[in-house]
Amino acid sequence: MLSEHYAQVTVVELGYPPPHRDKVTVGVRYASRTFRLREGALGHDRLIITGGTAARPRGGALTAIEDGRHHVSLAGLLGDTRRPTSPSSSALPRHLPFPDIYRAIIDAEPLDDGAAFGYPASIRVRYERLNRFPAGLLVIGDAVCTLNPVYGQGMTVAAIQAMALRRMLAAGAAPDASRYFRRIAKVITVPWDIAVGGDLANPAVAGRRTAETRLASAYLPRLHAAAANDPALARAFVRVSGLIDRPESLLRPDRLARVVTAPRRQPSAATPLSRWPDAWRRSSAGPSAGSARSTSPTHRAR
Numbered sequence: 001m002l003s004e005h006y007a008q009v010t011v012v013e014l015g016y017p018p019p020h021r022d023k024v025t026v027g028v029r030y031a032s033r034t035f036r037l038r039e040g041a042l043g044h045d046r047l048i049i050t051g052g053t054a055a056r057p058r059g060g061a062l063t064a065i066e067d068g069r070h071h072v073s074l075a076g077l078l079g080d081t082r083r084p085t086s087p088s089s090s091a092l093p094r095h096l097p098f099p100d101i102y103r104a105i106i107d108a109e110p111l112d113d114g115a116a117f118g119y120p121a122s123i124r125v126r127y128e129r130l131n132r133f134p135a136g137l138l139v140i141g142d143a144v145c146t147l148n149p150v151y152g153q154g155m156t157v158a159a160i161q162a163m164a165l166r167r168m169l170a171a172g173a174a175p176d177a178s179r180y181f182r183r184i185a186k187v188i189t190v191p192w193d194i195a196v197g198g199d200l201a202n203p204a205v206a207g208r209r210t211a212e213t214r215l216a217s218a219y220l221p222r223l224h225a226a227a228a229n230d231p232a233l234a235r236a237f238v239r240v241s242g243l244i245d246r247p248e249s250l251l252r253p254d255r256l257a258r259v260v261t262a263p264r265r266q267p268s269a270a271t272p273l274s275r276w277p278d279a280w281r282r283s284s285a286g287p288s289a290g291s292a293r294s295t296s297p298t299h300r301a302r
């Protein structure tokens, strides 16, 4: 398993042309921690996702996991990624746009010290466009395409690629590199468009905005807003971001109608981080303030 960088260096050192790279710089700061929530803190919900807004380009997810525990991740866009593990107070997120996650964990028991991570850019290496490739070498997973982790897709994409490779190996001979890369390119396109389309909804993120990304940037925040009060829409979105259903399913006429007629939830008063548990603040390294535009509020799934 070579990293995205070393896989390309290896190809070039062997005398082959460098592959083209698509890159979208996101400067994500990411911190996660596990909690045991107070009994009934979430009702029947199992998942809360809070997207960023124009004023506060930070979001988070609270997810039910094994043994009655909950995993909470906070992330901010376009932060300082130079020292991702430094808990500098000036770099902490001031607040999330919606208070649902905060309310769920304010009286929760932290089960670990938490961990923080910096993620600079989504990168897709276009090996499928090369005419020549070294025999006996294939590239897979993050080394072909690394996606902004806030969309939670990377492991699924790597696993689907591994299944595609398994099918090719089952045929007997070593897979032809060109056929292999074309096949996994098809696997990568949807999650890449979801992640990059989501990030380009923020005007501060540099990148080429196609008609599809503009449509996604306009529609998805409204869908998220509607999903805040519509469990079926929330489930539909989670199934698409989890790569179970195709993105077009979100444009089904009945869903489209519910999205355009739903009232929009406004961001609440700030949830100051100073009111988060101390241990969380010590362990989390958040983004520096940045300007952005996005209007996805919290939605909850059951």
Ligand SMILES: Cc1cc2nc3c(=O)[nH]c(=O)nc-3n(C[C@H](O)[C@H](O)[C@H](O)COP(=O)(O)OP(=O)(O)OC[C@H]3O[C@@H](n4cnc5c(N)ncnc54)[C@H](O)[C@@H]3O)c2cc1C
Residues within 6 Å of the ligand: 001, 002, 003, 030, 117, 119, 140, 141, 142, 143, 147, 149, 151, 152, 153, 154, 155, 156, 157, 158
């Ligand atoms: C903060 C964060 C949160 C994420 N959250 C999610 C999520 O919620 N859901 C999701 O689906 N994905 C998530 N991802 C993405 C996911 O972790 C990756 O997409 C996935 O792990 C990629 O799998 P991989 O096998 O390609 O690479 P990796 O999992 O990185 O595995 C590569 C392995 O190769 C080893 N290695 C590297 N170089 C060498 C070498 N020279 N010799 C020997 N071994 C080597 C490494 O140690 C590593 O074990 C997240 C990523 C990050 C950074």
